[in-house]
Amino acid sequence: MPLEPFDRICHDIARADLRVCEAPELASLSLPTQYFLREFYCTESGCDCRRVLVQFMAHDPLFQAGVTINYGWETVKFYNKWIRDPKLAREAAGASLEPFAAQGPHAGKFLLIFKQLIEDPTLVALFRRHYQLVKKITDVPPGRGSKLHDLW
């Protein structure tokens, strides 16, 4: 499924909702201790996968955290309904390292930090809100090729 950065789809909202996350524990590894989360959402019309891909970005654009996290906020039961594979459904629910992305040496540490962050229900609500926004923009009614046709 195609994934696109939220800041490219809803630039102003992404800016307004930007959160800085503090990770003081990374100082001992000589890594930056401040990050913002870059969100990627699926833009496939009709797909209701209810997940976000998250990357940690430091203020220094040259620094690569080297981590891509998959996070699904629904239950395993929900994902199993459309994945129909209990193992994959378990991976889709909750936070895990994205198996199709290259992960850097500290990916596991960032995953732990992310798991702490999503204990904050307002952050989870923010992901859900952003997901809904993206779906509103990218979902095309069945039988239509593209939203561009609405102009004609």
Ligand SMILES: [Zn+2]
């Ligand atoms: Zn999807």
